[in-house]
Amino acid sequence: MQPFEYAAPASVDEALALLARHGADAKVLAGGQSLVPLLNYRLARPRFVVDVNDLPLDEIRVDAGRVRLGALVRHSTLAASAVVARECPLLTEAAALIGNVRVRSLGTVGGSLAHADPAAELPLAMVALDARFELRSARGSRTVEVRDFFSGYLTTVLRPDELLTSVDAPPTRGAGTAVEEFSRRPGDFALVAVAAIVTIDRQGRVENARVAIGGIDGVPRRIPAVENALRGEPPATDRIARAAELARAEVTPQSDALASGEYRTLLAGVLTKRALARAVSRAMAVPA
Amino acid sequence: MTTRLLINGRARDVDVEPHRTLLEVLRDTLGIFDAKEGCNEGVCGACTVLLDGRPVSSCLVLAVATRGKPITTVRGLERDGDLHPLQDAFLRHGAVQCGFCTPGMLLTAYAFVEAHPHPDRAAIREALEGNLCRCTGYTKIVDAVEDYARNRCG
Ligand SMILES: Cc1cc2nc3c(=O)[nH]c(=O)nc-3n(C[C@H](O)[C@H](O)[C@H](O)COP(=O)(O)OP(=O)(O)OC[C@H]3O[C@@H](n4cnc5c(N)ncnc54)[C@H](O)[C@@H]3O)c2cc1C
Ligand code: FES
Ligand code: FES
Numbered sequence: 001m002q003p004f005e006y007a008a009p010a011s012v013d014e015a016l017a018l019l020a021r022h023g024a025d026a027k028v029l030a031g032g033q034s035l036v037p038l039l040n041y042r043l044a045r046p047r048f049v050v051d052v053n054d055l056p057l058d059e060i061r062v063d064a065g066r067v068r069l070g071a072l073v074r075h076s077t078l079a080a081s082a083v084v085a086r087e088c089p090l091l092t093e094a095a096a097l098i099g100n101v102r103v104r105s106l107g108t109v110g111g112s113l114a115h116a117d118p119a120a121e122l123p124l125a126m127v128a129l130d131a132r133f134e135l136r137s138a139r140g141s142r143t144v145e146v147r148d149f150f151s152g153y154l155t156t157v158l159r160p161d162e163l164l165t166s167v168d169a170p171p172t173r174g175a176g177t178a179v180e181e182f183s184r185r186p187g188d189f190a191l192v193a194v195a196a197i198v199t200i201d202r203q204g205r206v207e208n209a210r211v212a213i214g215g216i217d218g219v220p221r222r223i224p225a226v227e228n229a230l231r232g233e234p235p236a237t238d239r240i241a242r243a244a245e246l247a248r249a250e251v252t253p254q255s256d257a258l259a260s261g262e263y264r265t266l267l268a269g270v271l272t273k274r275a276l277a278r279a280v281s282r283a284m285a286v287p288a
Numbered sequence: 289m290t291t292r293l294l295i296n297g298r299a300r301d302v303d304v305e306p307h308r309t310l311l312e313v314l315r316d317t318l319g320i321f322d323a324k325e326g327c328n329e330g331v332c333g334a335c336t337v338l339l340d341g342r343p344v345s346s347c348l349v350l351a352v353a354t355r356g357k358p359i360t361t362v363r364g365l366e367r368d369g370d371l372h373p374l375q376d377a378f379l380r381h382g383a384v385q386c387g388f389c390t391p392g393m394l395l396t397a398y399a400f401v402e403a404h405p406h407p408d409r410a411a412i413r414e415a416l417e418g419n420l421c422r423c424t425g426y427t428k429i430v431d432a433v434e435d436y437a438r439n440r441c442g
Contacts, residue, residue: 006289006306006352029350036309036348037329049306051353076342100418101396103330105342106349186417187331 001039008051012136015052015163020138022048024160029053030072030111033103057110057165062087066132066168071110075099075122078109088169090129090177090195094121097179100187110164113149116156119189119215121179123150127220128177128195128212129169137162153218175199175208176283180275181215182267184258190215191259192267194247196275198235200283206230211276213268216253223250226272235280244273291355295320296364304351311335311346314361322361322391326420333419336392337361343396362391365398374398374436381432385423392419397433407437 009015019026027046029035030053038044057070060081067088069078078084079095098104098112098121112122113133125131126146133144135158149156158164181193192215201207209230214220229243253264291304293313304313311328314320314337326332328347335346338360365372371379374394384390393416400415401407407415412433413426421429 001307001309003305003307006350008353029353032348032350032353033330036350039307040309040328040347049350051350053353099330100333101400101415102333102336102343102345102348102418105339105344186414 002042002045004046005048006051007048008054010054012055012057012163012165013138015050015055016136016138016161018048018050019161019163022050026050026160028114028163030108030114031074031103031106032111033099033107034111034115034117052163060084062171065170067091067171068166068168069109070166071108071113071164073109075104075107075109075112076101079104087171087173088129088177090125090172090179090197091122091169093177093179094125094195097121097181097190097193099189103187109167113167114156114158114164116150116154116219117189118153118218118220119191119193120220121181121190121193121214124193124195124212124214124220125179126167126169127214127222128197128210129172130210131167131169133164134166134168135162136165141165150219155218172197174283174286176279176281176286178275178278178282180271180278182271192216192253192264192271193220194268194271194275196272196279198230198276198279198283200235200280200286204234204284206233206235206280209276209279211247211272213247213251213272216251216264216268223247223272225250226276230276235276235284237277240276240280241273244269244276247272289352291352293351293354294356294358296360297358302351306350306352308351309347310337310349310351310354310359313351314346320361320363322363324388324391326388331418331420332389333392333396334389336395336419338364338395338399341399341402343399360395362394365394372398373440374401374433377432377436377439378429381428381435383424383428383432389419389421389423393421393429397429397436401433401437401440405437405440407434409434412437 026048058072181190324334326334
């Protein structure tokens with residue numbers, strides 16, 4: 001690791017002042033589960049590290065009809081939260097799938113979203129949920145919709161002097177939700193991951209379906225073709241299977257050291273089918 | 289930067305450069321070799337310590353960032369100079385071969401059983417997923433943890 005200066009401010013304003021002063025020379029340190037490996041390999045060489053772990057940003061609450069997570073909520077806390085399990089179980093499931101137990105002890109919601117790994121579970125869940133991000137800097141604050149937040153492989157619209165302070169999403173009560181992923185070894189990043197949110201109407205037809213996929217492109221994204229194919233249809237197994245097949249036509253993943261593009265395409269279909277099947281059966285189990 | 293580290297219940301004031309990981313400070317500065325260096329990227333679990341009671345990779349934590357928080361290494365499991373019952377179970381079941389993974393296995397299993405007192409085998413396997421062992425094939429480790437959890441609750 002290259003030497004750097006270190007500060008652990010106690011207030012958000014102090015943190016923002018430090019980021020304003022040091023700009024692109026500074027790095028925010030949250031759980032460190034992505035940043036410290038980069039420092040160990042000297043892939044990141046900041047002159048200044050702003051440790052944000054003392055900031056009061058670790059609250060989970062429901063307010064104005066949205067589930068709001070402070071940026072410093074740990075993956076383990078998210079996975080264990082009763083409020084989140086009730087209001088937004090997709091996040092519970094997503095958090096439990098992240099890395100290993102040590103990664104979940106320290107890794108944070110804000111860190112995962114800011115790091116923006118294309119196969120990461122929380123960015124995927126936020127895309128499926130239509131989440132909103134709260135960004136703050138010494139210049140002021142802004143709200144960014146999830147579709148505008150991720151801008152490419154490991155990149156977001158966060159500016160060097162900005163801190164992601166919280167993220168909020170609408171609860172999914174009444175819907176069935178599921179995440180499916182495949183990784184070669186437990187604890188690895190997924191090769192491909194799919195999140196699904198389904199609501200069923202009184203006639204027993206699919207009222208709405210939202211399907212997001214990660215590990216394919218630089219950023220996780222929705223698959224509208226699959227969503228549209230299901231809307232208004234009875235969620236029979238063969239229809240789910242046919243809709244999931246459309247996912248394969250909608251993706252053109254690259255090959256890399258971990259898997260061929262062809263294999264990822266195959267996974268896109270299989271995982272979409274599994275995620276939809278599970279989301280549908282949960283939606284059917286919701287009391288009317 | 290003088291930093292107060294709380295290691296196994298004892299406060300140590302250590303001069304720490306901010307870019308040193310907890311693993312480096314334990315081993316290179318303090319000569320505490322309980323945590324091992326395997327991958328240095330959070331994957332293998334050999335460097336596991338408990339921070340505030342929760343397992344973390346000491347290779348991925350800055351030492352300065354642990355100031356004032358309780359750190360437990362494998363030696364912190366000892367009771368009055370005797371082995372902890374979990375350590376004893378590892379011995380009895382032959383769950384230790386070369387021993388490189390053992391401190392991390394013990395601490396991870398200990399924290400897991402504290403939080404989940406009645407685990408089944410599948411849950412134990414899942415809890416230890418992030419701790420790699422190149423020797424035992426895991427079966428005896430799972431046996432030991434299962435035995436410990438069962439007897440701990442009477
Ligand atoms: C072995 C291993 C396996 C893993 N497996 C998975 C996995 O399967 N799925 C998965 O999703 N992740 C996985 N991760 C990554 C993990 O989820 C990280 O915790 C997460 O990506 C980053 O969160 P962090 O809090 O640790 O952030 P840090 O590492 O502290 O920071 C990451 C980046 O985000 C920036 N940042 C952090 N917080 C903020 C903020 N509030 N505002 C602005 N910028 C900020 C930092 O400057 C840095 O650039 C794994 C990590 C390891 C080591
Ligand atoms: S050395 Fe820290 S997890 Fe492998
Ligand atoms: S006993 Fe040798 S690595 Fe586990």
